Amino acid sequence: MSKVNPFHIAIPVHNLDECRTFYRDILNCEEGRSSDHWVDFSLFGHQLVIHYKPKSKEESLHTNPVDGKDVPVPHYGVVLDWDQFENFAEDLKSKKVEFVIEPYIRFAGQVGEQATMFFYDPAGNALEFKSFKDMGQLFAK
Numbered sequence: 001m002s003k004v005n006p007f008h009i010a011i012p013v014h015n016l017d018e019c020r021t022f023y024r025d026i027l028n029c030e031e032g033r034s035s036d037h038w039v040d041f042s043l044f045g046h047q048l049v050i051h052y053k054p055k056s057k058e059e060s061l062h063t064n065p066v067d068g069k070d071v072p073v074p075h076y077g078v079v080l081d082w083d084q085f086e087n088f089a090e091d092l093k094s095k096k097v098e099f100v101i102e103p104y105i106r107f108a109g110q111v112g113e114q115a116t117m118f119f120y121d122p123a124g125n126a127l128e129f130k131s132f133k134d135m136g137q138l139f140a141k
Contacts, residue, residue: 019039076128
């Protein structure tokens with residue numbers, strides 16, 4: 001795999017302080033620049049920006065079935081090294097993060113076998129973190 005450049009993603013949050021604490025203290029993201037309406041974070045070396053957006057009428061959550069689980073859509077996250085994924089999952093469990101899909105092995109014994117987990121931030125944004133023992137399986141058909 002060639003060198004991967006950091007991605008940039010900006011997401012809406014209705015409570016900047018609560019989400020700032022979540023990303024900084026729960027996910028251990030290093031905080032960068034900020035204003036009273038947004039905060040930059042390093043999410044495993046990628047640029048995540050939380051932007052304040054007033055809470056609107058509740059949108060219904062959408063899911064798609066994948067490997068017998070209801071995967072929230074949309075979602076975002078990072079593909080981690082195997083050991084990093086395991087350590088991160090244990091850290092989240094110790095911090096009592098409520099998982100939508102607990103860490104498990106998806107597509108066991110098949111092409112694309114991967115460890116994955118899903119949870120929501122305080123604003124309802126879905127996150128997925130995953131890992132492959134063989135990163136060559138990331139885009140395998």
